[in-house]
Amino acid sequence: MDDMDAKTPAELRPETLAQTRPSREQAEEAVRTLIAWAGDNPNREGLLDTPKRVVKAYEEWFSGYEADPAKELSRTFEDVQGYDDMVMLTNIDVESHCEHHLAPIMGVAHVAYLPRKNVVGISKIARVVEIFSKRMQTQETMTAQIADIIMEAMDARGVAVLIDAKHQCMTTRGVHHPNVSTITTTFAGEFKSDDELRGRFMRLVERA
Structure with missing residues (x-):
């Protein structure tokens, strides 16, 4: 591990994230839960693909975790x-x-x-x-x-x-x-x- 890696918090190191990161399916299910908690029906037509879109958006919004x-x-x-x-x-x-x-x-x-x-x-x-x-x-x-x-x-x-x-x-x-x-x-x-x-x-x- 080089000096830069040593200064990266353990929870943000790639090897740690790979072990603890939920699957895409789990992430999409979490979005469905939030939609239902907010008071809407995640199974209605307009929201069926929303979990996939949200997870894809998260990949872009939080892509900094993947970069050095x-x-x-x-x-x-x-x-x-x-x-x-x-x-x-x-x-x-x-x-x-x-x-x-x-x-x-x-x-x-x-x-x-x-x-x-x-x-x-x-x-x-x-x-x-x-x-x-x-x-x-x-x-x-x-x-x-x-x-x-x-x-x-x-x-x-x-x-x-x-x-x-x-x-x-x-x-x-x-x-x-x-x-x-x-x-x-x-x-x-x-x-x-x-x-x-x-x-x-x-x-x-x-x-x-």
């Missing part, structure tokens, strides 16, 4: 003419689900890093955001996870992550405040210690 963000960052490039300044991606779509209610979290992420000697393809940063977002999450945890993996896998000098998102567990239920946006930030390395650099990141976010 460290592998996405493993291929880097050194031939960048000595470039050592900020690399930043703005407005990366975030589509996640709150782990407390399984309600959607929708928003954007802004991610920057300071390369030490290598850079990574920009699509890989967006892919890392996607992997962590396609899991049952809290926004705070997701923000920290994105920063931590980029910092470690790339040996970056610094990483900054800001996520701005709306939570449907707050907009469509509970307090019903549809216009509230949640902003979380994580700064690591030089972004944490350098006020000017951190301010530059925030100004670029405001312009995005």
Whole structure:
């Protein structure tokens, strides 16, 4: 087991999931139970195929459990003419689900890093955001996870992550405040210690 695998919680490791994961048939039956509990008939025509559709949707919504963000960052490039300044991606779509209610979290992420000697393809940063977002999450945890993996896998000098998102567990239920946006930030390395650099990141976010 390599260092990255060692840092993956045991319950999320592929070998553990393979042992404990219910079958597709069991998952579909669970959906039928929820439909009946909600007060409808899972056997009526309009709902007959709903369990299959829901399970298929879950495969897409939670595909991040099947992916390794460290592998996405493993291929880097050194031939960048000595470039050592900020690399930043703005407005990366975030589509996640709150782990407390399984309600959607929708928003954007802004991610920057300071390369030490290598850079990574920009699509890989967006892919890392996607992997962590396609899991049952809290926004705070997701923000920290994105920063931590980029910092470690790339040996970056610094990483900054800001996520701005709306939570449907707050907009469509509970307090019903549809216009509230949640902003979380994580700064690591030089972004944490350098006020000017951190301010530059925030100004670029405001312009995005």
